[in-house]
Structures are given as structure tokens and as C-alpha cells.
Amino acid sequence: MTTYRLASIPGDGIGVDVTVEARKVLDRVSARFGFSLEWTEFDWSCERYAQLGAMMPEDGVAQLSAYDGILLGAVGFPGVPDHVSLWGLLIPLRRAFQQYVNLRPVRLLPGTTSVLAGRKAEELELVIVRENSEGEYSAIGGRHNAGRPDEFVLQESVFTRVGVERIIRYAFELARTRSSRVCSATKSNGLIHSMPFWDEIFAEVAAEFPDVRSERMHVDALAARMVQAPDRLDVVVASNLFGDILSDLAAAITGGLGMAPSGNINPSGESPSMFEAVHGSAPDIAGQGIANPVAQILAAAMLVEHLGETVAAQAIRAAVDRVLDEGRVRTPDLGGTDTTERLGTAVAEAL
Amino acid sequence: MTTYRLASIPGDGIGVDVTVEARKVLDRVSARFGFSLEWTEFDWSCERYAQLGAMMPEDGVAQLSAYDGILLGAVGFPGVPDHVSLWGLLIPLRRAFQQYVNLRPVRLLPGTTSVLAGRKAEELELVIVRENSEGEYSAIGGRHNAGRPDEFVLQESVFTRVGVERIIRYAFELARTRSSRVCSATKSNGLIHSMPFWDEIFAEVAAEFPDVRSERMHVDALAARMVQAPDRLDVVVASNLFGDILSDLAAAITGGLGMAPSGNINPSGESPSMFEAVHGSAPDIAGQGIANPVAQILAAAMLVEHLGETVAAQAIRAAVDRVLDEGRVRTPDLGGTDTTERLGTAVAEAL
Ligand SMILES: CC(C)[C@H](C(=O)O)[C@@H](O)C(=O)O
Ligand SMILES: CC(C)[C@H](C(=O)O)[C@@H](O)C(=O)O
Numbered sequence: 001m002t003t004y005r006l007a008s009i010p011g012d013g014i015g016v017d018v019t020v021e022a023r024k025v026l027d028r029v030s031a032r033f034g035f036s037l038e039w040t041e042f043d044w045s046c047e048r049y050a051q052l053g054a055m056m057p058e059d060g061v062a063q064l065s066a067y068d069g070i071l072l073g074a075v076g077f078p079g080v081p082d083h084v085s086l087w088g089l090l091i092p093l094r095r096a097f098q099q100y101v102n103l104r105p106v107r108l109l110p111g112t113t114s115v116l117a118g119r120k121a122e123e124l125e126l127v128i129v130r131e132n133s134e135g136e137y138s139a140i141g142g143r144h145n146a147g148r149p150d151e152f153v154l155q156e157s158v159f160t161r162v163g164v165e166r167i168i169r170y171a172f173e174l175a176r177t178r179s180s181r182v183c184s185a186t187k188s189n190g191l192i193h194s195m196p197f198w199d200e201i202f203a204e205v206a207a208e209f210p211d212v213r214s215e216r217m218h219v220d221a222l223a224a225r226m227v228q229a230p231d232r233l234d235v236v237v238a239s240n241l242f243g244d245i246l247s248d249l250a251a252a253i254t255g256g257l258g259m260a261p262s263g264n265i266n267p268s269g270e271s272p273s274m275f276e277a278v279h280g281s282a283p284d285i286a287g288q289g290i291a292n293p294v295a296q297i298l299a300a301a302m303l304v305e306h307l308g309e310t311v312a313a314q315a316i317r318a319a320v321d322r323v324l325d326e327g328r329v330r331t332p333d334l335g336g337t338d339t340t341e342r343l344g345t346a347v348a349e350a351l
Numbered sequence: 352m353t354t355y356r357l358a359s360i361p362g363d364g365i366g367v368d369v370t371v372e373a374r375k376v377l378d379r380v381s382a383r384f385g386f387s388l389e390w391t392e393f394d395w396s397c398e399r400y401a402q403l404g405a406m407m408p409e410d411g412v413a414q415l416s417a418y419d420g421i422l423l424g425a426v427g428f429p430g431v432p433d434h435v436s437l438w439g440l441l442i443p444l445r446r447a448f449q450q451y452v453n454l455r456p457v458r459l460l461p462g463t464t465s466v467l468a469g470r471k472a473e474e475l476e477l478v479i480v481r482e483n484s485e486g487e488y489s490a491i492g493g494r495h496n497a498g499r500p501d502e503f504v505l506q507e508s509v510f511t512r513v514g515v516e517r518i519i520r521y522a523f524e525l526a527r528t529r530s531s532r533v534c535s536a537t538k539s540n541g542l543i544h545s546m547p548f549w550d551e552i553f554a555e556v557a558a559e560f561p562d563v564r565s566e567r568m569h570v571d572a573l574a575a576r577m578v579q580a581p582d583r584l585d586v587v588v589a590s591n592l593f594g595d596i597l598s599d600l601a602a603a604i605t606g607g608l609g610m611a612p613s614g615n616i617n618p619s620g621e622s623p624s625m626f627e628a629v630h631g632s633a634p635d636i637a638g639q640g641i642a643n644p645v646a647q648i649l650a651a652a653m654l655v656e657h658l659g660e661t662v663a664a665q666a667i668r669a670a671v672d673r674v675l676d677e678g679r680v681r682t683p684d685l686g687g688t689d690t691t692e693r694l695g696t697a698v699a700e701a702l
Binding site for chain 1: 507546603
């Protein structure tokens with residue numbers, strides 16, 4: 001029997017609530033599909049930061065590197081600046097492990113309705129392939145003339161040929177397994193250094209995939225299209241920032257952030273990949289047992305899929321669909337009054 | 352009788368088609384409300400670029416500076432790189448005239464339906480106050496190691512205290528004339544130099560407006576809110592790039608880009624302000640007479656409002672509403688078969 005060693009980092013807020021449920025589902029599915037999971041839990045979080053002054057130990061990356069996969073809850077807590085909580089955990093992990101793909105599939109799940117009028121489920125199924133290691137999220141920059149009237153800040157975006165090429169190639173390869181269509185988000189009319197470079201590499205890679213239809217759209221027009229004609233989108237490839245915005249929007253039109261999973265993937269397999277819900281730690285509703293665990297359960301499905309346990313992943317998704325379709329167990333965001341735990345258990349039992 | 356000297360730059364593609372109609376409406380409204388307009392037309396465009404190698408003459412800014420206002424169509428044409436067409440006209444004008452406010456009001460117009468399910472018109476009325484002179488749209492940056500595998504580009508964002516403070520203050524002042532609510536778009540968790548600075552100044556200015564409710568949201572979550580709960584937004588203040596994306600999205604949920612006007616405003620009045628539709632030159636449908644002129648007509652209303660002719664501006668908006676409400680004249684994007692010219696004339700006649 002294959003045993004996978006997994007790291008769990010529940011983090012803060014509802015990250016903790018939903019990760020418990022995702023693990024419950026994973027333990028059930030592994031028993032059913034003949035593999036076993038060996039979990040190690042890490043208490044890396046804003047609480048740890050408050051006590052020890054750091055989100056994770058100095059050798060955090062080394063500690064995680066031997067695992068087959070990482071399940072991450074969410075990090076962030078009021079009082080801890082985001083650039084501490086996120087740049088002290090989430091973002092360094094994404095980079096250290098070269099998880100350069102942030103994969104964000106969305107679809108309208110059964111029993112849920114879209115905020116868009118008259119759209120059928122089959123029109124609302126797409127995947128954002130977000131660059132996850134460079135781009136607009138850069139630590140390079142700073143403040144000049146601090147405290148003076150002529151104060152200003154600089155924030156550098158960094159796009160490398162290697163970084164842009166690999167994410168675009170990943171998107172094209174993914175498109176071959178889906179609709180054979182890729183749409184690239186650009187803004188070369190406003191960002192005249194980074195985005196023309198992105199477009200140039202997109203055109204080069206597209207030429208290698210003559211069987212895949214490709215187009216590029218400015219991110220403003222693409223956001224508009226996502227709500228006006230989502231059926232015309234399938235694989236969307238985007239920079240770190242654009243992918244962040246577009247994937248929240250994609251989640252919003254397909255049942256909300258409570259349902260959207262994401263994978264931080266290193267396709268080479270040389271370092272562990274990390275799976276998490278798209279939503280954040282939502283401190284306002286943390287610990288109340290009302291968070292929707294579906295996003296995190298679907299992130300867990302992506303994790304086992306990444307491990308090669310495709311059938312188990314499909315079983316998890318089918319179980320989620322069944323429970324949502326029946327509609328007997330619903331958390332408040334789905335219009336019900338059930339708890340996080342009830343919904344997690346219902347999915348585990350549906351397996 | 353007051354005479355206003357106006358510059359018209361129809362530009363390219365449908366910019367030309369819709370500007371004709373907006374001028375028709377303006378000429379009608381001026382006759383009715385007792386002021387007169389003296390127009391000068393400038394042929395600055397991609398066509399000019401093709402012939403003379405520049406979008407506008409070298410002294411273009413000086414030529415325009417004496418006008419009371421500018422009506423701009425749209426620029427951009429296939430074959431002319433955006434960073435030529437836009438950075439050779441639109442963006443230098445915005446900057447030379449310190450039109451630091453890009454004001455983008457949207458509302459669901461009569462006779463149109465939103466792509467969002469079950470939203471009433473009064474839930475879909477908001478305004479994006481977009482920073483228009485700095486930020487992510489910066490010419491600073493470049494390419495290193497060109498043509499080598501280790502090639503990369505840098506793209507600098509520049510945020511000054513002066514630039515951030517004035518746009519945020521403008522938003523708060525505007526909010527006092529509306530709902531007294533301001534939401535600021537940030538992304539301080541990802542962009543750790545520029546956006547914490549933006550947030551800091553937002554908090555400072557907010558403290559000067561204790562009567563205005565303020566909040567900040569990460570741009571990803573804000574995009575999601577715009578489609579999930581647009582009624583919870585009124586004045587949204589955003590950086591150049593975020594404002595660009597959010598305003599296209601706002602247009603998309605309220606009848607589409609054919610209906611969304613925008614003003615590039617210098618509130619000091621020391622230089623001319625410039626008004627344009629949010630949409631681009633749409634070369635694919637140019638010259639066919641099928642473009643919707645409403646956005647440009649509403650931009651013309653913003654222009655006369657800026658000149659102080661408030662009643663005339665209201666009359667234009669009322670005429671647009673009446674024509675759309677009757678629904679007898681509709682361009683293809685509104686589900687009809689009428690021409691740009693027919694719709695423009697209908698609005699002029701409704702005055
Ligand atoms: C054409 C482009 C440079 C421009 C912008 O992004 O500013 C346009 O999208 C707009 O919104 O006015
Ligand atoms: C928390 C934040 C830094 C993060 C991001 O923007 O990458 C989040 O929004 C996400 O999408 O994973």
C-alpha cells in the first residue's frame with residue numbers, strides 16, 4: 001500500500017475550521033481507495049508569530065521539503081500586517097518550492113446558483129492558470145523621502161523569460177486536455193515593459209501549439225468578458241496579480257469563494273506542491289463553525305489528484321456534488337444553517 | 352452668451368463614429384440652454400501616425416492647452432502597437448494636463464438589463480474614481496539580457512504622496528455629494544511597497560472625513576464583491592491599473608461598455624479636462640455604423656457638466672434615458688438593428 005507523507009498547515013481563522021474537514025474527507029477516501037496518509041501538522045500561523053516573532057521557523061522550508069504534499073488552511077489575522085503574515089509563510093513557500101503554477105479551476109456546482117443571469121452550469125466552467133513565482137508580487141522596491149511632501153514609493157514588477165514561458169506552456173498543455181482554447185490576460189497598452197514581453201512569449205509558445213486556439217485580451221476587457229460571456233473562456237493564463245483578480249472573479253460567478261480550490265504546483269515534482277482554498281482566513285467568522293469547507297475539500301481533491309490518485313480525486317468531487325445537489329446540508333453562505341463540521345461529515349459519508 | 356472653445360479628437364475606429372453623434376447632441380443642447388460651442392477638430396490618430404510617424408504634432412499639448420475641454424473618441428488600430436498609439440496621445444495628454452482624476456460613473460440605464468441576476472437599477476449605481484497620472488502605468492523599466500535565456504523585464508510602479516493623496520481626497524469629497532461611503536481598492540498583501548503606502552494615505556485622509564464611512568478591500572475581493580453585492584459599493588477609489596479593471600467590470604454589470612462614459616479631469620481647472628467613452632476603438636466594427644454612441648454622448652454630458660452647465664448635462668442624460676426607455680431605437684448591442692447615427696439623432700431630438 002502506498003503511503004503519502006503530507007504536511008498540514010491549518011494557519012489562522014477559518015483556515016483551521018475548514019482544514020479539519022478536508023483531512024476528514026482525505027482520511028476517508030484513502031481508506032476506500034487503498035492508499036494511506038501520514039500527516040504531520042504544523043502550527044505555523046499568526047498566533048505563532050505573536051508568540052515567537054515569526055510565522056514559521058527559520059528552517060521551515062527545509063522541514064517541509066521532504067513531504068509529498070502540503071495542505072494549507074489560510075493565514076492572516078487582524079493586527080498582523082499582511083506583508084508579515086503572507087510574506088512570512090505563503091509567498092516564500094510558493095517561491096522556495098518553485099510552485100510556479102497556481103491552478104484555479106472553477107465550475108458551477110450542483111445546488112448553487114450563479115450571480116449571472118441565465119447561465120447554465122456548462123457555460124460556467126473555466127480554469128485560471130496563474131503565474132505564482134514572480135511578476136507584480138515582488139519584494140523589490142521601497143520608499144523615498146519618507147515623511148516629506150515629496151515622498152514616493154517604487155514597486156518593481158519582475159518578469160523573466162523562464163518564468164513567463166513555463167507558465168504559458170503549462171496553460172497550453174492543460175488546454176489540450178480540455179477545450180483546446182487559451183486566453184492570455186495582458187495589459188500591454190498600459191504596462192509597456194512587462195506586458196509586451198509577456199505577449200511576445202505568449203505568441204512564441206502559441207506557435208508551438210498550432211492545434212490550440214489562442215487569443216489575448218487586455219485584463220480590463222477580460223474581466224468584463226468573464227461576466228458578459230463566460231462561456232467564451234476556458235483556460236485563462238495570467239500573471240500573478242491578474243490571475244489573483246481574475247480567479248476571485250471567476251469564483252464569484254460560480255458559487256462564491258466558499259467553493260473555489262487552488263493548487264500551488266511545482267510540475268517537476270522535485271518539491272512538494274501546496275493546496276489551499278482561494279478564500280482567506282476570514283477572521284470575522286472564524287471559530288464559529290459557519291465557514292463553508294467545500295473549497296478546502298476540493299483543494300484536497302486536487303492534492304490527491306496531484307499525487308496520482310485520480311480516481312480518489314474524482315470520488316471526492318462526486319461526493320461534494322452529491323451532497324450539494326441533495327441540498328440537505330448547507331452552510332450559511334449556501335442559504336442553510338448547518339455547520340462546517342456537518343457539511344464536512346456529509347461529504348465524508350457520501351464517499 | 353457664453354462661448355466654450357472645445358477640441359474634438361475623434362481618433363480611430365468607432366471613436367470617429369460615436370464622436371460625430373456626441374457633437375450632434377452637444378450642438379443641440381447648447382442651442383437650447385443658451386451657450387455656444389466653438390469646435391476645433393484634430394485628426395490625431397493612428398492614420399496620422401502611419402502618414403507622419405507620430406500620433407500628434409510635437410506641440411500637441413500646447414495646441415490643446417487653450418481649450419475649455421476636449422472630447423476624445425478612441426485611439427488604437429491593428430498594426431500600430433498600443434504603446435505607440437496610447438503612449439503617443441492618450442496617456443501623455445492625461446499627464447501633461449494633470450488630469451489626475453479618471454471619473455467613471457456607471458448606472459443601469461432604462462431599457463437595459465444587467466448580466467447580474469435579480470438586481471434592480473438602484474442597486475447598480477456606482478462611480479470609480481481612478482488615479483490617472485501615475486501608479487502602475489509608468490514608462491520606467493526595461494529589458495535585460497535581451498535574446499538570452501536569462502532575459503527579464505522590469506516594470507516600475509510609482510506612487511507619490513501628492514498623487515495618492517489628491518485622488519483619495521477627491522473621492523471623499525465626491526462621496527459627500529453621494530452616499531457618504533468610500534471603498535478603497537488595495538492589494539497590500541501582495542504588493543508590499545506600493546499598496547501599504549496607498550493604505551496609509553487613505554487612512555490619513557479618511558480621518559479628515561469623519562462623516563464619510565470608509566473601508567478598504569483587496570482588489571481581488573472587491574472584484575468579487577462588485578458582482579456579488581454591487582449594492583454595497585458606491586464610490587470606489589483605486590489606483591490607475593485597479594481603476595482600469597474595476598471600471599470595465601462596473602460597465603459590464605450595468606449595460607456594457609457601449610454605455611460607460613469617463614472623464615479625465617484636472618480639478619484645478621488650470622488645464623483642460625478630457626472626456627471619452629470607456630470603450631476602445633473596436634476596429635472590427637469601425638465604420639459600419641453599428642457602434643453604440645451612448646457612452647460618448649454621456650461623456651459629452653460630463654463635459655458640459657464640467658463646464659458648469661449642469662442643467663444641460665442633466666438634460667442630455669434625461670434624453671438618453673427617455674430614448675432607451677422607449678426602446679424604439681436600438682443599436683445591435685442593445686438587441687436592435689439601428690445605426691449609430693439613428694441613435695444619436697434620436698437623443699438629439701429628444702432634447
Ligand atoms: C487604452 C488604455 C491605455 C486605457 C487605459 O487602460 O487607461 C483604457 O483601457 C482606458 O481605460 O482608458
Ligand atoms: C493572501 C494573498 C497574498 C493571496 C494572493 O494574492 O496571492 C491570496 O489573495 C491568494 O489569491 O492566494
